[in-house]
Amino acid sequence: MAQTITEKILAWHAGRDKVRPGELINARIDLALANDITAPLSLEAFREMGAERVFDPAKVVLVPDHFTPARDIAAAENCVLLRNFAREQGLENYFDVGRVGIEHVMIPEEGLALPGEVIVGADSHTCTYGALGAFSTGVGSTDLAMAMALGEVWLRVPESIRLEYAGELRSWVGGKDIILYTIGKLGVDGARYRAMEFHGPAIDALSMDGRFTMANMAIEAGAKNGIFHVDVKTKEWLEGRSPRDYRIFSSDSDASYAEKIEFEVSDLEPQVAFPHLPSNVRPVSEAGDIALDQAVIGSCTNGRLEDMEIAARILKGRQVDPRVRTIVIPGSQPILKEMVKRGWMEIFLEAGVAVSTPTCGPCLGGHMGVLAKGERAVSTTNRNFVGRMGHVGSEVYLAGPAVAAASAISGRLTHPREVMD
């Protein structure tokens, strides 16, 4: 029976030849991760389960990235729980402030996620690693406790949607624009419980950083996972990151899909998701006159090297509007180091930008840029729900790094070509 890449990976991890959509399986996992918000509940459940040791100290990762460096005493206390557990269990990969990155940027960088693996994380954006041809999905804290204790997770095998992107992207258009456009077409529950499988020439041409951005936001269409096939770019990106072997799976040509959708993206403009849903998308040229108070460039969606490079290209020799507080947050320490080495740090500082240590911070209204009532931000993050970045009366406009940087300069939502030409 023909199968999709998602079905093949799950079958292998369930010790089966094949699985069918809708089946409930127990799958062996290759990595379990949690952060400073979700891990405290996981550790409580882990103890309640009567578990003493994690199933494998090399395959459990705790990442204190959300409210860190600790924003207040309660956040600091939660980090103590993670730190102590990591020491007690001898976790091989525990990164603290000064070494830690945003989990979904850092984990692939550190070679902790590989093609063909099954990865669960107590964070909804765990779907990011699908960019590497892995099955990865977000779960809750109790699920994660089971994964830490048994090295297994219960899953319903998802139906797959095949998304095909034809054409060639224009300049200033990237992975964020494709995925926002897609979510705009599907709706925030258009892929609910399903696997989103990305194909086509525009995807082949996309950088790995662009693919991570797209897989990251599969959850915003309600999907269980987003997944790409391994190609030469994936292999190059993985070189030297991990001593572990990996297995490459691919969908059979006659695999069955719940839906097949084709997009032509040659004319795609940079996209913006208006408040208060990631599906409320329009091209930036139709944004109208939206004056801004803040711009955020970073997060597990767009805190990678390519995102920083795009922002630096646009901000080079320019100043952000004094009314727009602009915050750049690289996703990891290696990215921050590169920013310094390549001279981008100086560009940002000269432009009047605040550069932060890696943290999820403002994306979920935690710290490092919380919005007041009536304020508006353009942000390269992933959600613009009511109150997401602060006051319930604030607004978040989601965009890629090019639109965010250009808009920081002009003070209102702007197409990058307007400041660059």
Added chain:
Amino acid sequence: MAGMVLEGKAWRYGRNVDTDVIIPARHLSLTDPRELGEHCLEDLDPEFVNRVEAGDIIVAEENFGSGSSREHAPLALKGCGVSLVIAASFARIFYRNAINVGLPILESPEAVQGIKMGDHLRVDLEEGLIENISTGNKYHSPPFPPFMREIIAGNGLVEYVKRRLRG
């Protein structure tokens, strides 16, 4: 959960009630369900936490619980006394979390259509029978798959794993 009959008044909300409004991220340093419950739904309906009574039932349209994986969301609902959520559909991580922490949930687009804010409801969880006492209408919700019933009957995922670890 088996054989349990719940009664309470309905709090009726729309589509895409996301986890950021169920429990805003500013409160995520908390883990105690009661403390979380004090802030439940405050960004969607500021009156809710002041007026919710133990046993009340949330009734919402499609994609309830969308967004983040925070288990704080079903815990906050439990913590403020909500006994059940009925929705036209649930976001998948919320669905898992609710089952895992023992917050009963039922899927029934028909019931959601037929229930207004403040209606008095009686629900038999085992039968999946939803009765709107205020209107006299009855609705059915499909039963859970056997594997999930096993988790629910065993009092949540913690107990399920406990048995596995002992065995």
